[in-house]
Amino acid sequence: MPLMKSEHPRRPFALAVVILTLLILAWLPAAWWLSGSLTRSEAQRNVDDIRGRRVEMLKLQTSGFADRWRYLTTSPEIIANSPAVLRALAMPTHEHVNEANHYLDMLIERTIGDTIWVISTEGRIVLASDADKPTTLVGRTLHDQPFFRDVLKGQSGQFFGHGLYTGQPGFYFSVPIRVGSDIVGVAAIKVRIDTLDALFGDPSILISDQMGVVVMSKVRGLLWHTLPGAQAISPSLQTLRYGKASLEPIGLTPASSPLLPAGLFHKAGSETPYLFLSQRDGSTARLTLHMLLPLPELNRLPAQQRFYFALIGGSGALALALVTLLLTYLRHIKRLGRQLADANHELQRQADSDFLTGCANRRKFERMLEAELARSHRYGNALAVAIIDIDFFKRINDSYGHPVGDAGLMHLVRTVSAAIREGDLLGRIGGEEFALMLPQTSEQDADTVLQRLRAVFEAGGFTAGEQRIGFTVSIGYAAAAEADGIESLLQRADAALYAAKQGGRNRVCFGAAPAAAAQPNA
Ligand SMILES: Nc1nc2c(ncn2[C@@H]2O[C@H](COP(=O)(O)OP(=O)(O)OP(=O)(O)O)[C@@H](O)[C@H]2O)c(=O)[nH]1
CATH class of the missing domain: 3.30.70.270 (Reverse transcriptase/Diguanylate cyclase domain)
Known part of the structure; x- marks a missing residue:
């Protein structure tokens, strides 16, 4: 009888390699799923954090903007009731006109507006905050502009349009100037889109009007584009209001990637996910502030998932390998012990025979x-x-x-x-x-x-x-x-x-x- 059974020493380890391979094959899909859900929940936490901070920021911007807007919208009423303006309209002496122009110049400084005009009932600009400037429109006629024509008919409020002489887009606020029950003129204030632009340092902020058209954005490619959910506007109204026959949509579509948190968007032609927030204040009911914020860090989510996969999958596979090898080694040691005991027994038998x-x-x-x-x-x-x-x-x-x-x-x-x-x-x-x-x-x-x-x-x-x-x-x-x-x-x-x-x-x-x-x- 041979002293040791002739078992091949590599066999238990070959079996361990097979078992380990099967375990790892089962483990890898689980590790991939785990790394995906870890990446997703981490991205969700980050986006929630960014969204929370950005919403607060947008609220602050909106309320600051609303204060200034309110002052702008009430300015025409102040002008219409100004004694200096009424005096200049009633008795347009050089002195009265100068005094009224000076008053309008002071008033415009306190608002975010660009120009104040007082327009006669014939549609001619008679007083202006920039009367002393070479670019002034004093003496020009504005009788076709809605902010004059409609106001003379008794309407008042906010108008959006393009300057008749400058071509520059902007908002106009105007009211009739009355003496008793007679309308003796129109008080109007204009704020250019450029000026609104300058109010915001943050390039991610944009403003849409009540039609859902972007009227202010530092990103030129977004200006005069429509937001998701914008109203349908007839081509004639588009030309009249925005000076464009057609308005392109901004191209935001909901992002749907398994790793991305919900509520994000993709912009046409870009892989980067965007956060899109909107905030409206009662006093700017016709304007809405938005924030369109690119989140390029989310482009790294697939790489992050791969990193987690390498980490989780690798350490899990290593742990499986160690446990399998340890168990195999212990089994092998036990088997060797048994073989040794058998050999000793056989040796003893031979020594006794x-x-x-x-x-x-x-x-x-x-x-x-x-x-x-x-x-x-x-x-x-x-x-x-x-x-x-x-x-x-x-x-x-x-x-x-x-x-x-x-x-x-x-x-x-x-x-x-x-x-x-x-x-x-x-x-x-x-x-x-x-x-x-x-x-x-x-x-x-x-x-x-x-x-x-x-x-x-x-x-x-x-x-x-x-x-x-x-x-x-x-x-x-x-x-x-x-x-x-x-x-x-x-x-x-x-x-x-x-x-x-x-x-x-x-x-x-x-x-x-x-x-x-x-x-x-x-
Ligand atoms: N074949 C063989 N012979 C052995 C072995 N061990 C001893 N012998 C022999 O056994 C014989 C013993 O001989 P003796 O002691 O003279 O005894 P015997 O021939 O049996 O005579 P008695 O015992 O007096 O009847 C010897 O020739 C030994 O060589 C063995 O392992 N194998």
Whole structure:
């Protein structure tokens, strides 16, 4: 029997690699999903944070703008009731006109407006905040402009349009100037889109009018474009109000990427997600402030997901590898331990066995006899020991050769082993000398067993090649006495064997104990 089982040492690790590969294949999709949801929730947190801050900012901008707008819209009423203006209209002397122009100049400074005009009922500008400037429109006629024509008919309020002479777009606020029930003129104030632009430092802010058209944006590409949800405007009205026959939509579509938080937009032609916020104040009911903020950092979400995947997937795979290898290693160590124990057991068996016949050798036989003799002394059990020796064995060796002699020895072991009980033990204690231990066996029982054995050898034989070879055995035995150690017991059996040989061989002799020694359970 080989000392170690010939298991290939790499096999458990090959199995571990297969298991690990399967585990990693199952783990990777889970890690990808995990990294996606981690990226998404982190992006959601960031966007919520930005949205919260930007909404506050937009509210502040809107309320600041609304204050200025309110003052702008109430200015025409102040002008219409100004004594200086009324005086200049009633009595347009050089002095009254100068005084009124000076007043209008002071007033415009306090608003975000660009120009104040007082227009006569014929539509001619008679007073202006910029009357002393070369670019002034004093003396020009505005009778076709809605902010004059409609106001003269009794309407008043806010108008959007393009300057008749400058072509510049802007908002006009105008009211009729009354003396008693008569309309004696129109007070108007204009604020240019450019001026509104300059009010806002933030390029992400834009303003739309009540039609949903962008009327103020620092980003030129957005100006005069329509926002999502804008009203349909007829081409004629578009030309009249905005000086354009067609208005393009701004091109915002809701962004739908699995990694992006909800509520973001894409602008046509750009991959960058945008945050779009709107804020309206009651006093600027016809204007809405918006914030269109690009969030380029969100373009990195796929890269971030890949990074998390590398991190989560990699560390998970590493942990799986370590656990799998550790478990495999522990299993391997356990298996090696088992193999070592088996090998030790086998070594012990071989150390205790006779190399030729496989029965117990002298060392083992004496150890077992020692233990059995101690048991016999402790419990008073009977114990018999016999020594069996082949008669004229030398002749077999000499006649047929040593290998045939060996076969004879093996025949003896086979024959004796088949004839004895399970608790009995046969050991080879010399060249062709065997000892037989018979526990729980009295002298008489031993005699019976040994006589039968002797007879079996006498009648039987073994085959070597073509030959049938027989031999007889001589047996000497002794029964354990109280004072016996294994030496004295074996000595008596040996002396009995000697007697059997002397007595003519092929016989069984008993080696009685000295008279003083009592024999248990004889
Ligand atoms: N084939 C073989 N022969 C062995 C072995 N061990 C001892 N012998 C032989 O056993 C023989 C013992 O011879 P002797 O002691 O003269 O005894 P015997 O020929 O059996 O004669 P008696 O015992 O007096 O009947 C010797 O020739 C040994 O060489 C062994 O392992 N194999």
